[in-house]
Amino acid sequence: MLFNNKKCSNCASYYDPTLKKCPICNKSNELYDQRRIPDSVVFFHPAAQIGLFLAGFSFVGMLVSEIISTIIFKGLPDRGLADALEILFVYILMLSALLTISLSARASIFIEKFKRYKDYLFGLAYAGAIILTGVIINTIQGFIYQATNGNQEAAESLITNYPIIAIFLVCLLGPICEELTYRVGLYSFLRRINKILAIIVTTIVFALIHYDFSAKDYIAELWALPSYLTCGLILALAYEHRGPACSITAHVTYNIVALILVIIGKAYG
Numbered sequence: 293m294l295f296n297n298k299k300c301s302n303c304a305s306y307y308d309p310t311l312k313k314c315p316i317c318n319k320s321n322e323l324y325d326q327r328r329i330p331d332s333v334v335f336f337h338p339a340a341q342i343g344l345f346l347a348g349f350s351f352v353g354m355l356v357s358e359i360i361s362t363i364i365f366k367g368l369p370d371r372g373l374a375d376a377l378e379i380l381f382v383y384i385l386m387l388s389a390l391l392t393i394s395l396s397a398r399a400s401i402f403i404e405k406f407k408r409y410k411d412y413l414f415g416l417a418y419a420g421a422i423i424l425t426g427v428i429i430n431t432i433q434g435f436i437y438q439a440t441n442g443n444q445e446a447a448e449s450l451i452t453n454y455p456i457i458a459i460f461l462v463c464l465l466g467p468i469c470e471e472l473t474y475r476v477g478l479y480s481f482l483r484r485i486n487k488i489l490a491i492i493v494t495t496i497v498f499a500l501i502h503y504d505f506s507a508k509d510y511i512a513e514l515w516a517l518p519s520y521l522t523c524g525l526i527l528a529l530a531y532e533h534r535g536p537a538c539s540i541t542a543h544v545t546y547n548i549v550a551l552i553l554v555i556i557g558k559a560y561g
């Protein structure tokens with residue numbers, strides 16, 4: 293458990309065990325040398341970690357931003373454009389909240405995790421792993437039953453009608469918000485308890501947020517779960533292994549490839 297404060301071996305003061313140094317005397321934290329804490333994972337104060345999860349998770353962050361954006365874009369005559377702008381605005385608000393929490397929690401620790409160029413290269417490799425497992429799962433599923441889930445459908449109609457907004461949302465805002473919410477927020481919080489617990493819970497939560505509970509075709513939604521579960525699992529492993537720069541790169545790259553495939557599919561389908 294990384295919730296209880298650690299006693300400094302040098303000055304005997306107590307501090308958050310995820311800090312790399314004693315904030316009083318600067319003696320380095322032995323738990324990092326013993327590899328009991330992963331250097332890649334971003335650890336904020338537990339309250340900030342929960343705050344990140346709540347800011348990005350639909351029930352709180354989404355709801356608040358949706359109410360604000362509905363009021364702002366209410367007057368637009370084009371309903372489709374108003375909806376697209378609303379989603380865009382919701383994500384911009386969410387990202388601002390997530391970045392504000394991250395930078396006001398422990399800015400230097402957060403920024404430090406984005407300075408190792410190798411993490412980005414590993415991110416590309418993890419994206420390859422997500423694409424490969426996705427292709428394998430889809431191929432196997434394709435022999436049994438073909439289906440398009442709600443999340444996919446929503447993304448496809450947005451791309452057709454508002455390509456610029458779609459590119460921003462699908463390739464940048466969406467994946468960055470999700471990584472800050474589910475990896476830097478939820479995963480890092482659970483990681484203080486246990487690594488396996490963190491991997492299992494964030495993988496399941498990640499798959500479920502992509503499940504459209506309002507969809508009539510619930511078989512298509514269930515059918516999409518294996519892909520989202522493996523995607524969530526690989527992103528959790530990417531984060532544990534190389535941190536947020538890696539999981540964000542993997543997620544962004546994967547979404548770009550998926551978007552290109554949808555566009556190609558439209559051109560030839």
Ligand SMILES: [Zn+2]
Pocket residue numbers: 300301302303304305314315316317318319
């Ligand atoms: Zn000390």
